[in-house]
Amino acid sequence: MRASTYSALLAWAPFVLADDIALTSPKRGLCYVEGEDPKDDRTWDNSEADLTWYYNYAASPINGIDDKLQYVPMLWDASSAGKTPGSFYKAVKSLKDSGREIKYVLGFNEPDGCKDGGSCIDADTAAEAWINEVEPLKDLDIKLGAPAVTGSPRGLAWLQDFYTACDGGCSTDFMPVHWYGNFEGMASWIGQINETYPNMTMWVTEFGYPNQDLETTETFFNQSISYLDRLE
Numbered sequence: 001m002r003a004s005t006y007s008a009l010l011a012w013a014p015f016v017l018a019d020d021i022a023l024t025s026p027k028r029g030l031c032y033v034e035g036e037d038p039k040d041d042r043t044w045d046n047s048e049a050d051l052t053w054y055y056n057y058a059a060s061p062i063n064g065i066d067d068k069l070q071y072v073p074m075l076w077d078a079s080s081a082g083k084t085p086g087s088f089y090k091a092v093k094s095l096k097d098s099g100r101e102i103k104y105v106l107g108f109n110e111p112d113g114c115k116d117g118g119s120c121i122d123a124d125t126a127a128e129a130w131i132n133e134v135e136p137l138k139d140l141d142i143k144l145g146a147p148a149v150t151g152s153p154r155g156l157a158w159l160q161d162f163y164t165a166c167d168g169g170c171s172t173d174f175m176p177v178h179w180y181g182n183f184e185g186m187a188s189w190i191g192q193i194n195e196t197y198p199n200m201t202m203w204v205t206e207f208g209y210p211n212q213d214l215e216t217t218e219t220f221f222n223q224s225i226s227y228l229d230r231l232e
Helices: 039-044 087-097 123-140 153-166 183-196 214-230
Strands: 029-031 053-055 174-180 201-208
Touching: 029 201, 087 123, 123 153, 174 183, 183 201, 183 214, 201 214
Parallel strands: 029 053, 174 201
Antiparallel strands: none
């Protein structure tokens, strides 16, 4: 799915922040989807914003949004898989060669999902694309985010199949996490990911509690941000 890394970030104004939520944090980023209100760009990118990085489901940045925010490219699907490093590798390398600071990249977006924004890739195809297009980026001192599967047992099964198909050829430095549901479910899911991949840093790159009233959404937002801020 496509949603903000802040829960309901595009609706920030109505939210009442809990007292223990820090207004600035190097953890906080933006999942940017083009086509929203252009005035929002000035909010995300101004000097007083608490965001430090963003991604946009693509390999190329958005003009005008990244004066302050560090850009994180994503290989959304595996359509450019081939025998040699393809378009994603070349796009990221070109960004670095031009002087842009690229420290991280993100892997496939919900490859186990075939609707609601999922990239719908089988594990074998994903492994081939990763080895050709993503793995070589380690030689450019870029850290690699694993495929961001759905918050479900199906997602964990897909990841296991992916690493099996890679046969040792795919190295990942951090694990993107997606969750759509209540706070208790999110905390439990983060714990399950940590147990499954205990030595890997997590990035919660999509989360939210969809289709709730304002009060429930505010509570979820405050609980989630306070919880994530406390985690190492």
